Amino acid sequence: MQDKARLQAMVGEDLLFLTDDQLRRGIEAMFFAYRAFTADPDAILADLDYGRAHHRALHFINRDPGLTVTSLLAVLGVTKQSLNRVLRTLIEDGLVDSRIGRRDRRERQLHLTATGTALERRLSEAQRARMRAAYRRAGPQAVAGFRQVLEAMMDPETRAQYQALKDLPDDR
């Protein structure tokens, strides 16, 4: 009887995290956390007449200088027309430099200017600060789990992209 109860409890523990209620908790946690995750950069961007889309562009140009518009498109997962509007303002404002491709003159290779780098750093430092605080509070083991679940949640395509982004050759 007592053993049966304990068995029940153990099975329960294993399955607990898959109940609809646990899943709902996870869904809500994603919603609330993502809102916080974007809040700090958003506040900075609002003063500059930029939006979240500008931040994303700056981020990925910074992490892979010289990438083409099409590559950036693939990473961001939006249409090129949508990206173009954002990119145009960044170029006009002198944050991004768009050079005609050396191999293929149809391509545009994107780089951040000094000003662009400065803004990117400001934005990502705000975001990193929050992430750092969360990591520190949760501890290394929790962080590992956090990344595992997020990774498992991605579409296979995206996951491949994400993993390929691990270490980029800076030689382009």
Next chain:
Amino acid sequence: MQDKARLQAMVGEDLLFLTDDQLRRGIEAMFFAYRAFTADPDAILADLDYGRAHHRALHFINRDPGLTVTSLLAVLGVTKQSLNRVLRTLIEDGLVDSRIGRRDRRERQLHLTATGTALERRLSEAQRARMRAAYRRAGPQAVAGFRQVLEAMMDPETRAQYQALKDLPDDR
């Protein structure tokens, strides 16, 4: 010497997860995972001329039937004009029922209709399916870490709200 190396390794391990590079990985994981997280419901909604905002409203009305417009506003963190547009279409289309409050007749208590419940279930089942798959692949321990980090990332206010949402009295 060996101990020193081990110590170094342990300190390194403790700090490794706080390097800028690790934080960047976390940031990108959030971005990619959140996109996947919303993709399945978005696809269903697109066919019905609804958007993500409608899904969010349905979700929180479903999880706490009878809540007022103001409470919903507080949870969603948007302006009432913004919510109102969404809510109006849901009421017009017969997915949500807005009843005058019993205690306070100024309030509107929101409930899902049968149709609304059906759509909510369809949307959330799609989202839960992905979450369930991710949880299963990552395992219970990872899930615990996942939730810990997300929780630590929230604003204190939001976190309190999130934790209060744990078990709601259904007696309203």
Next chain:
DNA sequence: CCCGATACGGCAGCCTTGTTGACTTTCTAA
């Protein structure tokens, strides 16, 4: 009983950021 506060709704208009469609420039393969 009245008067300020609260809850909700509506209208107008703005911005960002997604969409599709049509166009130019450039490259490549037949």
Next chain:
DNA sequence: TTAGAAAGTCAACAAGGCTGCCGTATCGGG
């Protein structure tokens, strides 16, 4: 050399945020 594919740009539209302002119903304290 020419047709078609690929890269990028311009135009127009929609969703869903936002602010500001006003109207109505209701509540509660003085």
